[in-house]
Amino acid sequence: MNNKFIRTVEKYNMLQNGDSVIVALSGGADSVALLDTFNSIKEKYNLALYAVHVNHGLRGEESQRDENFCKSLCEKYGIKLFVRHENVAELAKKNKISEELCGRNVRYTVFEELSKELSAKVATAHTASDNAETLLFNITRGASLGGVSAIPPVRGYIIRPLIECTRAEIEQYCSEKNLEYVTDSTNLTDDYTRNKIRHNVIPALKEINPAFENSALRLSENAREISDYLSDMTDKAISESKCNYGYDCKVLLSNHNAIIKNAVSVLCKRCADFSAEQRHIELIIDIMKNGGAVNLTEKYSAVSKQGILRFVFSNEENQLEEIKLCKNTEFEFCGKIYRVKKDNSDKENKNSVNADFLNKNAVFRTRQSNDLFTYPRRKITKPLRKVMNEMKIPSEQREKSVVLAVDNVILWCEGVGVSAQGTAYNSDNALKIDVSFSDKDK
């Protein structure tokens, strides 16, 4: 096992000389073996070694027993142990998620905090057997290539040096080195799905191929590498198709099917926080070819019009109540945040308006049919409708464009810019109107 540990550490470049490492310690065989191995290479790599035990409080006395076990084990090794208590049962109930998922979230939150605090990597004791279980679990529940990748050996600050060792190898290591460990009594009962896979499916597959865990590991590695490549190529395709108001369908559709599908899935997540299934992806590709719209969530639709794919906020309340222009006006509308700030830049900015309008009757609102816009340089006045038309602003966008106006005189219009009337004389009397998406990544 020790050799595999070292090989994995080197293969994935997991450790640098002088690293700080926190071992995630449950007290079970895997994490005890992990701690022992780290302890044995501590000097070779000049490591600062810590451990962390998260007590989920789910198993009463047994939870306490495990915590105590971890404490005395770390004392024996002379390794500083951090202990965290969380009431996972209560938290899971509150967040309406399974205790298993909640426990996982809690652990990784603790890991992240501690990792930042100590500038350390966190080593978890996941094994090739865990990977094989996760692989089958994901496939059964309906995974695509990403799910086949199963458990990555390295993810950010997380390292998993036991990922190439099987559970059997670890138990043998513990027995050879006389390492004591605790056994989680719920392991055999609590999670029906995972235990079904562990106790029924995997033994059957190991009868066919005793090295099944290795096969699963190689497959996950292969899938991860390909996913990674696919992700690079998808990002490239997305950025090539990005245009003013969305994504150019023709450009995106010129890619290979595998890339188109992946790009649509990525865009759904990125632009609408929506995890698209195969059928959504097919529907969206269909509208990219033929035009139309697909409802994704209560909030968002995918719309394809004039050859552009957009993710639009499908809130029915398209009317923005009038909001006065003040020094620190800030409001949210249709998934975007509008902020008024002092403009400190010297550059002329199409989103900067004259500060003289502050605290006067200038208001933010959506457009009205009699709105008039005067081009700032040409000084020609036209109905705003015509201006938007000339600028090819998509029709859904027009309904949701915010304007700053005094009566029907437009000072500024989202996506169009500042008018002759709204223009600031110089940078000293300029207010910048900042528009940003309220969702991450948008």
Add this chain to the structure above:
Amino acid sequence: MNNKFIRTVEKYNMLQNGDSVIVALSGGADSVALLDTFNSIKEKYNLALYAVHVNHGLRGEESQRDENFCKSLCEKYGIKLFVRHENVAELAKKNKISEELCGRNVRYTVFEELSKELSAKVATAHTASDNAETLLFNITRGASLGGVSAIPPVRGYIIRPLIECTRAEIEQYCSEKNLEYVTDSTNLTDDYTRNKIRHNVIPALKEINPAFENSALRLSENAREISDYLSDMTDKAISESKCNYGYDCKVLLSNHNAIIKNAVSVLCKRCADFSAEQRHIELIIDIMKNGGAVNLTEKYSAVSKQGILRFVFSNEENQLEEIKLCKNTEFEFCGKIYRVKKDNSDKENKNSVNADFLNKNAVFRTRQSNDLFTYPRRKITKPLRKVMNEMKIPSEQREKSVVLAVDNVILWCEGVGVSAQGTAYNSDNALKIDVSFSDKDK
């Protein structure tokens, strides 16, 4: 089931109006349902419908029963049935392969012959359940992405319109339409691995997700699409790195890891008929970076030298016995075939030599240390060694380059071309020396 059949046919564009289709008929539920469905859409698609039954002769009377059943079934439908008998047991023994694999080979050979004879597609009755079994089978035995693709809905002349239907749906269809079918008694016993998966693993996974077969199908589809993309990009990378004597390591290594690995695997297959495992691929990538050689088979090695990756014939007999230049000289050496032909082209050809040397003392051999080469235009004479050096011919290649010489005067040298002495006056007295690889694809 019928709807899924039609949807699959349309999704994969399986049928054109007026197609000829041969249904592969075992007599089991799947193939009986397939035949019945094809019969019901025969007119809609204007199909010429046939069936084929391959009797493997493995189950004595039961084999005969199945054949008779298929005969009377096809009579009932008025469909012409082709019956083929093969002694699979004997053939498997002779070829030292399993009866299962041998049976498969025999069936597909029959399908291919009949498909050509009738200019017809062959429809096999593979189901979503078969796909799920194959998927798990491949994963267990150690597949990469290609194995996850499992059973393709279309492969050349083969179409599989039931691939989206589960076995349960097909049995229901047979029962609803009162279709009789035979049951293969060995199905429950003969192939240990597949039956283990069918009877132990899949039922357990279906307890977790009753739509497991659909999950498997979607995953296979996803993997197939990505494999296809990967294959396109790999071909591109290979052709970009192709250079005179092999593949430019620097160019190949500039690709993403997923592409490099796939390219090495493809090159091993294409250039050395070798199915590389992960460890071979890693070794070859290592020599691409640092130089060196990897033995692949008894015949072939991968060699990386001067930044070029080559697959070289590693036969120890590097000495070619002298072979006289005659009208139809043909010989094999180090994996290549050398043929002398009348040159009918008018173009000057660097591999065409003067026919006056026919039946004189000109011989094919490998090079000798005192060989001299005279450049055909510049008329400068140099040791062949120096000429090869100037042309940057890799050292392993030099030992295996065939020359045509009179004493130590080179008339022609492989990879270098014809010398001043060997040049033909005109196309009428030219002999072309044709060099081709003796293995397919090389």
